[in-house]
Amino acid sequence: MANFHPSDNTLIEYSAGNLPAALAICVAAHLEYCPQCSHRASQLNSLGGTLLETSAKAQVASTSFTQLMARIQAAPTMGDIKAPVATATKTSAKPNLPKVINKLIHPARPLKWKRVSPALKEAIVTVGQDQYEVCFHRIKRGGKVAEHDHGGTEITVVLEGSFSDELGTYTVGDYIEKQPGDIHRPMATQNEDCLCLSVSEAPVKITGLLGKLINPFISFAPR
Numbered sequence: 001m002a003n004f005h006p007s008d009n010t011l012i013e014y015s016a017g018n019l020p021a022a023l024a025i026c027v028a029a030h031l032e033y034c035p036q037c038s039h040r041a042s043q044l045n046s047l048g049g050t051l052l053e054t055s056a057k058a059q060v061a062s063t064s065f066t067q068l069m070a071r072i073q074a075a076p077t078m079g080d081i082k083a084p085v086a087t088a089t090k091t092s093a094k095p096n097l098p099k100v101i102n103k104l105i106h107p108a109r110p111l112k113w114k115r116v117s118p119a120l121k122e123a124i125v126t127v128g129q130d131q132y133e134v135c136f137h138r139i140k141r142g143g144k145v146a147e148h149d150h151g152g153t154e155i156t157v158v159l160e161g162s163f164s165d166e167l168g169t170y171t172v173g174d175y176i177e178k179q180p181g182d183i184h185r186p187m188a189t190q191n192e193d194c195l196c197l198s199v200s201e202a203p204v205k206i207t208g209l210l211g212k213l214i215n216p217f218i219s220f221a222p223r
């Protein structure tokens with residue numbers, strides 16, 4: 001059961017189909033884990049519809065979900081279609097993951113994992129817009145991620161395993177929102193690797209000594 005949830009405001013925007021695809025993916029993934037927020041989203045949606053007093057029928061959360069899946073489908077593929085079979089197999093659909101996530105890791109668009117540090121790997125995915133970076137992160141069991149700040153809003157949804165930082169422990173289904181100034185040092189729990197989807201508005205800033213050394217490179221890295 002998830003302990004960290006999107007705000008009502010986010011749920012309203014999601015239900016109305018107003019969220020950028022990258023953020024909508026995070027909310028849709030959370031809703032697949034969280035019956036409480038699913039219910040809340042439809043409640044808020046009908047309330048919003050009543051308040052607007054429009055003749056047009058308000059869209060329900062399920063409609064936004066269908067539209068979102070179509071948008072992901074239409075997004076240009078990032079992965080190399082001719083990637084070796086092994087890669088495709090490794091990243092093929094997993095029944096334990098939300099539908100919206102499986103759409104992102106379809107074998108037709110294999111994830112390209114890149115090692116960021118000994119404990120952290122990332123695979124960037126394209127969802128048809130560049131305002132946000134959408135990225136899978138895999139933290140090795142017990143692994144620590146460099147302490148970092150956030151240049152903009154960053155949403156993380158935990159998909160497998162769990163991680164913790166100074167503010168709490170996050171398990172499967174949790175929807176975590178970090179704002180600029182929220183400095184944290186995530187660490188995966190000891191018993192299993194942690195897989196997350198992260199959506200960030202701007203590149204994260206690594207703080208600390210290591211950060212001072214590598215930030216200039218991150219800022220100018222091609223995105």
Ligand SMILES: [Zn+2]
Pocket residue numbers: 002004005006030034036037038
């Ligand atoms: Zn929830």
